[in-house]
Amino acid sequence: MKPRRTPRLREPAAAYLPDAFVIDCSVCLPWYIEDEASEFCARLAGTLGRAEIWVPPLWRPEFASAVINAERRRRITADRRRAVLANAAGLPLQIDYDIPTVTELDDLASAHDLTPYDALYFELARRRKLPLATLDAALVKAARAAKLPLLTDSSRYPD
Numbered sequence: 001m002k003p004r005r006t007p008r009l010r011e012p013a014a015a016y017l018p019d020a021f022v023i024d025c026s027v028c029l030p031w032y033i034e035d036e037a038s039e040f041c042a043r044l045a046g047t048l049g050r051a052e053i054w055v056p057p058l059w060r061p062e063f064a065s066a067v068i069n070a071e072r073r074r075r076i077t078a079d080r081r082r083a084v085l086a087n088a089a090g091l092p093l094q095i096d097y098d099i100p101t102v103t104e105l106d107d108l109a110s111a112h113d114l115t116p117y118d119a120l121y122f123e124l125a126r127r128r129k130l131p132l133a134t135l136d137a138a139l140v141k142a143a144r145a146a147k148l149p150l151l152t153d154s155s156r157y158p159d
Helices: 025-031 039-045 059-072 078-089 102-112 116-128 137-145
Strands: 020-023 052-055 093-095
Touching: 020 116, 025 039, 025 059, 052 116, 059 078, 059 093, 102 116, 116 137
Parallel strands: 020 052, 052 093
Antiparallel strands: none
């Protein structure tokens, strides 16, 4: 099982994705949960194995939690949950284990009105000087305010 991919659309060169970026769970879950699928998320899934995709160590439990919650809400079956998690375990994601201290995380979260969890993604993208791929409203707002390169669904979050 692989994340769903939709046919490649003809897009202007500016719409092509970079060779490296940070991704959060909000854009990964739609690869597996049908009612959340979007062309934007499918384009990100299309970079798997070609782009360097970075996540903090938090990504694993956060993704597992989202998939388990999808089953609890009866959006997917138990069999589907197991298959999704088995597939996600093999995704070619780069895990960056260098995380900020508790006080640095607090400062960053407070400064950008983020949860400490979201601040990890923000900090990773900022530190590695990479675009942040997200559909999370708070992360989109924080990235725009900090002029952090951002990859998001422009139909959902227009400039």
